[in-house]
Amino acid sequence: MENMSESPVILNKHEVERLLSYEDLVPLLESAMGKFSKRDGSEIIQPVRSVVPIQQHNGFLGLMPAYLAAEGILCTKMVTFYQRPEGSSLPSTQAVVLLFHPERGNITAILDGEAITSKRTAAASAISAKFLKPDASEVLCILGSGQQAKSHYDVFTKLFAFKEVRVWSRRKEMAQVFVNDLQGPVRVCSSVKKAVMGADVIITATGSSQPILFGEWVKPGAHIAAVGACRPDWRELDDELMQGAVVYVDSREGAMAESGDIILSGAQIYAELGEVINGCSPAQRERTTVFKSLGNYVFQSYSLS
Numbered sequence: 598m599e600n601m602s603e604s605p606v607i608l609n610k611h612e613v614e615r616l617l618s619y620e621d622l623v624p625l626l627e628s629a630m631g632k633f634s635k636r637d638g639s640e641i642i643q644p645v646r647s648v649v650p651i652q653q654h655n656g657f658l659g660l661m662p663a664y665l666a667a668e669g670i671l672c673t674k675m676v677t678f679y680q681r682p683e684g685s686s687l688p689s690t691q692a693v694v695l696l697f698h699p700e701r702g703n704i705t706a707i708l709d710g711e712a713i714t715s716k717r718t719a720a721a722s723a724i725s726a727k728f729l730k731p732d733a734s735e736v737l738c739i740l741g742s743g744q745q746a747k748s749h750y751d752v753f754t755k756l757f758a759f760k761e762v763r764v765w766s767r768r769k770e771m772a773q774v775f776v777n778d779l780q781g782p783v784r785v786c787s788s789v790k791k792a793v794m795g796a797d798v799i800i801t802a803t804g805s806s807q808p809i810l811f812g813e814w815v816k817p818g819a820h821i822a823a824v825g826a827c828r829p830d831w832r833e834l835d836d837e838l839m840q841g842a843v844v845y846v847d848s849r850e851g852a853m854a855e856s857g858d859i860i861l862s863g864a865q866i867y868a869e870l871g872e873v874i875n876g877c878s879p880a881q882r883e884r885t886t887v888f889k890s891l892g893n894y895v896f897q898s899y900s901l902s
């Protein structure tokens with residue numbers, strides 16, 4: 598987005614939603630993930646996110662700067678995640694993305710980050726599924742019924758042909774509200790166990806800080822895109838699942854600093870997803886795979902630059 602005038606371009610949530618299509622985003626993100634995993638410090642600079650915990654809301658403010666020299670992208674995202682009471686009208690994840698002119702240092706754009714976060718996170722999970730889900734994947738299961746659950750439903754049903762989609766939410770009526778807003782058929786399940794048994798692809802997109810998904814319920818060979826639990830003491834997946842699966846991440850440094858599922862289970866990171874995209878690490882589709890997503894900021898700056 599080239600802006601030669603002094604005033605930055607400002608795009609609100611609706612404008613970002615309109616401009617940011619999955620058709621554009623998914624291939625761009627795939628390419629950005631590959632470039633990120635080839636990183637040498639002079640080309641891509643992305644420090645691990647600074648996090649300010651906000652204890653009273655069981656949440657945090659995250660500051661996420663990134664510089665891609667070759668692409669001419671200098672940006673930062675600022676994002677809050679606050680645990681909301683069930684049914685709250687306030688979004689749990691809110692964000693702004695600032696783009697800077699890499700030569701002059703001025704702000705060129707101020708972009709609503711809520712839509713970027715929803716779509717970019719879902720697109721990253723979809724790319725993980727493209728490489729890691731079992732070849733014959735028929736059943737998709739979504740745990741959670743919030744913003745991320747919705748964006749994941751949208752992109753997964755757009756890109757893949759599942760025969761069955763299931764959703765679980767800790768309050769069944771919230772799962773029902775979620776389903777009522779969707780176009781296609783989705784089955785509401787009354788327990789995580791019922792939702793995940795036999796599923797080929799499982800998305801965990803909850804605000805939980807304790808494991809909700811247990812390895813004993815997961816079909817061998819399934820692919821799990823684990824989106825929540827973005828703090829070092831938060832979990833969504835249990836030790837059995839983490840230790841038995843082949844674990845892929847968006848960023849090794851980020852995962853070692855922020856993922857409770859990795860740090861507390863002691864699971865080994867097998868590869869970054871970008872290394873799979875680059876052909877440097879195998880996609881072990883025949884094994885149970887976990888993509889532990891934390892939100893890699895290079896990707897989102899890329900998508901609207």
Ligand SMILES: NC(=O)C1=CN([C@@H]2O[C@H](COP(=O)(O)OP(=O)(O)OC[C@H]3O[C@@H](n4cnc5c(N)ncnc54)[C@H](O)[C@@H]3O)[C@@H](O)[C@H]2O)C=CC1
Pocket residue numbers: 678681683688689690714718741742743744745746766767768771802803804805806807809823824825826827890891892893
């Ligand atoms: N990996 C990434 O790049 C990103 C991760 N996130 C994370 O994804 C998760 C979901 O975010 P949003 O969809 O924006 O939030 P949301 O508030 O819209 O949805 C959260 C869902 O989790 C459920 N939930 C909350 N606490 C729970 C618990 N203790 N047990 C079971 N279910 C619970 C809620 O009922 C709701 O269905 C959060 O953990 C957030 O930090 C958010 C943005 C990007």
Ligand SMILES: O=C([O-])C1=[NH+]CCC1
Pocket residue numbers: 659676678690692714827891892893
């Ligand atoms: O990438 C992101 O924006 C976030 N990751 C975890 C919460 C928000």
